[in-house]
Amino acid sequence: EKFCKSMPKLELHAHLNGCISNGILERVPVFDRSGKNAEDNWISHENAVVQEKKTLDLAECFRTFAKIHEVIRTPEILHWVTTQVIEEFWSDNVIYLELRTTPKKIHNIPSKDVYMEKVVDAIIECQKKFPIVVKLLVSIDRKLSVLEGEENATLAIKWSKKFPNIVVGMDLSGDPSKGVFESFVPSLVRARDSGLKLTLHLPEVANALEAEQMLDFRPHRVGHAVNIHPDLGGTQKLWEILLTSRIPVEVCLSSNVLSKCVSSIDEHHIKYMQDSGIPFVICTDDSGVFCTTLTNEYQLAANTLLLSQDELKVLTLKSIDYSFGSPEDKDMLTAMVRGWWENRN
Numbered sequence: 001e002k003f004c005k006s007m008p009k010l011e012l013h014a015h016l017n018g019c020i021s022n023g024i025l026e027r028v029p030v031f032d033r034s035g036k037n038a039e040d041n042w043i044s045h046e047n048a049v050v051q052e053k054k055t056l057d058l059a060e061c062f063r064t065f066a067k068i069h070e071v072i073r074t075p076e077i078l079h080w081v082t083t084q085v086i087e088e089f090w091s092d093n094v095i096y097l098e099l100r101t102t103p104k105k106i107h108n109i110p111s112k113d114v115y116m117e118k119v120v121d122a123i124i125e126c127q128k129k130f131p132i133v134v135k136l137l138v139s140i141d142r143k144l145s146v147l148e149g150e151e152n153a154t155l156a157i158k159w160s161k162k163f164p165n166i167v168v169g170m171d172l173s174g175d176p177s178k179g180v181f182e183s184f185v186p187s188l189v190r191a192r193d194s195g196l197k198l199t200l201h202l203p204e205v206a207n208a209l210e211a212e213q214m215l216d217f218r219p220h221r222v223g224h225a226v227n228i229h230p231d232l233g234g235t236q237k238l239w240e241i242l243l244t245s246r247i248p249v250e251v252c253l254s255s256n257v258l259s260k261c262v263s264s265i266d267e268h269h270i271k272y273m274q275d276s277g278i279p280f281v282i283c284t285d286d287s288g289v290f291c292t293t294l295t296n297e298y299q300l301a302a303n304t305l306l307l308s309q310d311e312l313k314v315l316t317l318k319s320i321d322y323s324f325g326s327p328e329d330k331d332m333l334t335a336m337v338r339g340w341w342e343n344r345n
């Protein structure tokens, strides 16, 4: 554990609001200028309860996200929680973080543009304060309308032109029982054509048709990949598509187990991926909701796959390759990671 903590790490699959930990929720300041007192800050207590480490199911996870969204009531709170999330990753020795979030016009956040502005501002502020590189992926929550998906793609393209070093990609996520992947394809294609990288959540419920469509779309990365292997709810055909595509998979061990998408860590497809040489990277998904850290996820992976220290190094170096960072970012990160491993004694 201590070793995994001190290792420099890269986080490639982290939903902003899912990464708001209990510790952050309990400290959400009241920015209300109308002079409400701190006792009105009901959100911290209400939401802290839902995050106790327990087994959820997918439906419960999505209810939890909705509760957390209740906290993000003002642009100031959004800015503040973003800085706190980044700081928590930095304290876990994460040197490169790809945050993803669906921009929302909710509560007192007047527009998706203001949402983007607050998150980007927080990223810029943190990068000045801590030695961490942070990128932003604009998500489409699949329960959104096609029109809203289009809006998010337009937003992502616009903000990537303004901040090319920060806004680098798009993600499709959200409740897999809602929405249809194909309806978002035109928006995703537009984003890809304008230079953005794409990652798609392969459906966490068995849906071979959609999983195949997503893999055939050849995104730069995919999330989860549960229900793909024929022994684990998928089909031979799907597994072979994944195998030959060489698309890196973002593996989120605690998330998959706690949300009951896989029955136990020993039954997790990470073993099959390792045996078949499918590229993967270790991620947290929602460090807040699943009460985890990247250190913990690396530790779980090391225990499950019986990884040596050298293999942990290789895993980290590969995550640099799979990241959506620029060639300069990758050179810098490679030098940092190699430097740490050379000097660790």
Ligand code: 5GP
Pocket (backbone or CB within 6 Å): 015, 016, 017, 018, 065, 066, 100, 101, 102, 139, 141, 173, 174, 175, 176, 201, 204, 255, 285, 286
């Ligand atoms: P946000 O986009 O509000 O910053 O982060 C929370 C959102 O991320 C959730 O409402 C959901 O759309 C998405 N999300 C977080 N974790 C998962 C997950 O494990 N699976 C899926 N499919 N979506 C998720």
